[in-house]
Amino acid sequence: MTPPSGAPSRILVVEDLAAKAELARIFLTGLGHEVQVASTASSAFDTARSWQPDGILLDIELPDYNGLELLKNLRDIGVDAVVVVVTATASMELAKQAIRSGAEDYVVKPYNRDRLGVTLRNALDKRALAHARVHLETALVDTRTRLDAAEAQLSRKSYAGFIGASPRMRAVYDTLQGVAASKASVFVTGESGTSKELAAEALHKMSPRAAKQFVPLNCGAIPRDLLESEVFGHVKGSFTGAISDRIGAAKLADGGTLFLDEIGEMPLDMQVKLLRFVQTGTFSPVGSSRLEKVDVRFVCATNRDPLMEVESGRFREDLYYRLYVVPVELPPLRDREQDVLLLARHFLAMFDTEENKGFKGFSRDAEAMLLAYPWPGNVRQLQNVIRNIVVLHNGEMVEAAMIPPPVNRAAGPHYSPRPALAPPPPPPTAPAPGWEPQVSADPHLHEPNSPPPFTPPSPSPSPLPSPIATPSLPTTLSVDPGVEILPLAEMERRMVLAALLRTGSDIPRAAALLQINPSTVYRKVSQWRKEGALPEGFPL
Amino acid sequence: MPIDPGFATELARELPPADFLRVLELFRIDLARLTEEIEAAAAGGRHEEVRRAAHGMAGAAGAVGAATLEATTRVVMRQPDAGMDLVAIAHNIRTLADDTLLNIDRVIAQARSA
Numbered sequence: 110m111t112p113p114s115g116a117p118s119r120i121l122v123v124e125d126l127a128a129k130a131e132l133a134r135i136f137l138t139g140l141g142h143e144v145q146v147a148s149t150a151s152s153a154f155d156t157a158r159s160w161q162p163d164g165i166l167l168d169i170e171l172p173d174y175n176g177l178e179l180l181k182n183l184r185d186i187g188v189d190a191v192v193v194v195v196t197a198t199a200s201m202e203l204a205k206q207a208i209r210s211g212a213e214d215y216v217v218k219p220y221n222r223d224r225l226g227v228t229l230r231n232a233l234d235k236r237a238l239a240h241a242r243v244h245l246e247t248a249l250v251d252t253r254t255r256l257d258a259a260e261a262q263l264s265r266k267s268y269a270g271f272i273g274a275s276p277r278m279r280a281v282y283d284t285l286q287g288v289a290a291s292k293a294s295v296f297v298t299g300e301s302g303t304s305k306e307l308a309a310e311a312l313h314k315m316s317p318r319a320a321k322q323f324v325p326l327n328c329g330a331i332p333r334d335l336l337e338s339e340v341f342g343h344v345k346g347s348f349t350g351a352i353s354d355r356i357g358a359a360k361l362a363d364g365g366t367l368f369l370d371e372i373g374e375m376p377l378d379m380q381v382k383l384l385r386f387v388q389t390g391t392f393s394p395v396g397s398s399r400l401e402k403v404d405v406r407f408v409c410a411t412n413r414d415p416l417m418e419v420e421s422g423r424f425r426e427d428l429y430y431r432l433y434v435v436p437v438e439l440p441p442l443r444d445r446e447q448d449v450l451l452l453a454r455h456f457l458a459m460f461d462t463e464e465n466k467g468f469k470g471f472s473r474d475a476e477a478m479l480l481a482y483p484w485p486g487n488v489r490q491l492q493n494v495i496r497n498i499v500v501l502h503n504g505e506m507v508e509a510a511m512i513p514p515p516v517n518r519a520a521g522p523h524y525s526p527r528p529a530l531a532p533p534p535p536p537p538t539a540p541a542p543g544w545e546p547q548v549s550a551d552p553h554l555h556e557p558n559s560p561p562p563f564t565p566p567s568p569s570p571s572p573l574p575s576p577i578a579t580p581s582l583p584t585t586l587s588v589d590p591g592v593e594i595l596p597l598a599e600m601e602r603r604m605v606l607a608a609l610l611r612t613g614s615d616i617p618r619a620a621a622l623l624q625i626n627p628s629t630v631y632r633k634v635s636q637w638r639k640e641g642a643l644p645e646g647f648p649l
Numbered sequence: 650m651p652i653d654p655g656f657a658t659e660l661a662r663e664l665p666p667a668d669f670l671r672v673l674e675l676f677r678i679d680l681a682r683l684t685e686e687i688e689a690a691a692a693g694g695r696h697e698e699v700r701r702a703a704h705g706m707a708g709a710a711g712a713v714g715a716a717t718l719e720a721t722t723r724v725v726m727r728q729p730d731a732g733m734d735l736v737a738i739a740h741n742i743r744t745l746a747d748d749t750l751l752n753i754d755r756v757i758a759q760a761r762s763a
Contacts, residue, residue, distance in 0.1 A: 128676035135668045219711040
């Protein structure tokens with residue numbers, strides 16, 4: 110970078126005659142510059158390369174080779190010092206040739222200090238301006254690139270496998286991006302089907318740990334007496350059936366990420382062992398007293414309110430504070446606005462390719478119907494609905510008539526944006542008997558227990574005798590005067606319990622059906638438990 | 650008889666005395682070397698070497714205000730091979746160089762006594 114006008118510069122004088130070199134040195138040092146002298150082209154080349162001068166005062170006639178050749182060689186190695194050629198009147202043509210070769214200016218000899226100073230200063234200023242312009246242009250390009258990136262981020266419709274451009278999902282993307290590089294534990298919350306495992310995988314892939322393993326473990330799907338072995342491994346003979354040593358998820362995730370899904374399902378005794386592991390990074394395989402140390406990043410997920418779980422005594426408070434360092438809340442699909450359509454189009458394209466059907470998109474009515482439905486099963490439910498449509502129908506456009514129940518019940522001829530009563534989600538399938546790493550071609554398929562959303566609502570196994578309002582009721586209000594009349598509080602209790610039964614005691618989903626906050630369900634259930642108002646054997 | 654009465658006067662005005670004397674001493678060395686180079690090249694019939702040394706001498710002479718020497722060497726620089734009487738040129742330049750060396754000694758002595 111050329112120094113600003115008037116500032117001292119480093120000047121290399123290339124001159125083979127001692128008197129002239131000394132004269133130039135005296136003039137230039139008198140002007141405040143730092144000076145070195147080279148008496149041959151070769152030594153000038155070496156000095157310019159190592160010393161990186163701001164300017165070069167160059168005589169053309171040099172004992173070893175020509176100054177013009179030196180100039181070309183210097184430019185070839187990236188020396189961009191300002192070059193002022195010293196010339197006799199007789200060799201002006203040579204001076205012009207030097208300028209064409211990259212010199213900034215020339216000074217005719219003999220010169221005095223003022224002439225040399227002005228010529229050199231002008232050349233340095235001209236170069237400084239050129240550098241400033243390049244710098245500004247570079248800064249402009251950089252700013253434009255950043256703006257483009259920011260604009261792309263604001264308008265992005267997908268991120269690390271997620272599909273969605275809603276403000277709430279953009280906030281999720283920002284959090285994931287911000288925390289990915291850290292080792293801090295991340296606690297992902299969200300209703301079932303909101304792609305919590307996808308979030309965990311995204312964190313891993315964007316982290317410095319990406320080259321190591323991402324090990325997912327569904328705490329709710331593993332029998333409690335096997336959970337410790339699944340996490341920490343075991344040694345041969347440590348329990349019946351332990352026929353050989355087995356490495357656990359903790360060891361597998363060494364240097365990588367351990368994803369503990371459904372952490373709220375982990376038994377309390379196992380929580381104690383996990384706490385010790387989280388605190389120390391060490392563990393002992395089942396049946397071994399040998400401590401192993403690993404470097405693991407923890408990402409946990411639950412579809413419950415973790416603080417409520419702590420308050421209810423089902424989750425250790427100390428473990429909660431160890432793991433709940435950076436919370437990431439995945440919004441339910443009903444809160445993601447137009448993401449429903451982005452996702453629907455994504456799944457339609459994906460399944461259409463699989464099934465080779467030729468669907469191009471959705472009719473306006475079909476889109477309105479998809480937008481009107483509250484999607485209690487979230488992304489997973491939407492995915493299954495689209496798969497159902499593609500498998501069972503043909504055509505270019507998905508029409509409203511192709512959309513299966515319960516989604517099609519959300520929007521009748523006079524449908525409103527939100528149904529008066531949310532249709533029930535499909536019943537959850539039973540958890541797998543043992544843990545296996547889950548692999549899926551589509552990121553939205555990652556969470557287990559995927560229910561088929563188009564299954565018609567089955568009769569509730571509820572022992573409660575009273576009629577329960579079902580989502581199949583039309584939105585147009587109809588009153589049955591023969592309906593059993595009960596106190597409103599009792600109606601409420603029965604409705605909440607029915608919703609819990611219908612969702613397999615999944616409180617967030619039950620709350621979604623009832624269109625109330627999950628914490629309200631927790632509170633009411635706790636109260637009814639205290640009052641003995643829960644039916645005997647109620648699965649909660 | 651000394652030539653160039655204005656020899657080095659501008660330089661003396663422009664430079665501090667110590668710098669002025671140092672430049673003159675260096676010029677003396679350059680001048681002696683270049684004169685010998687011209688004589689050797691002329692004796693060997695090497696026109697281009699004579700021209701190159703004359704170019705150097707012209708620049709150095711101009712820098713210190715040795716006007717006669719500068720003008721003479723510039724003429725030599727521009728002469729084609731065919732018109733060059735190398736022996737005469739070498740002799741002429743030797744004479745001018747010796748005269749200039751005397752001039753240098755005189756100016757140096759004056760500067761030191763001042």
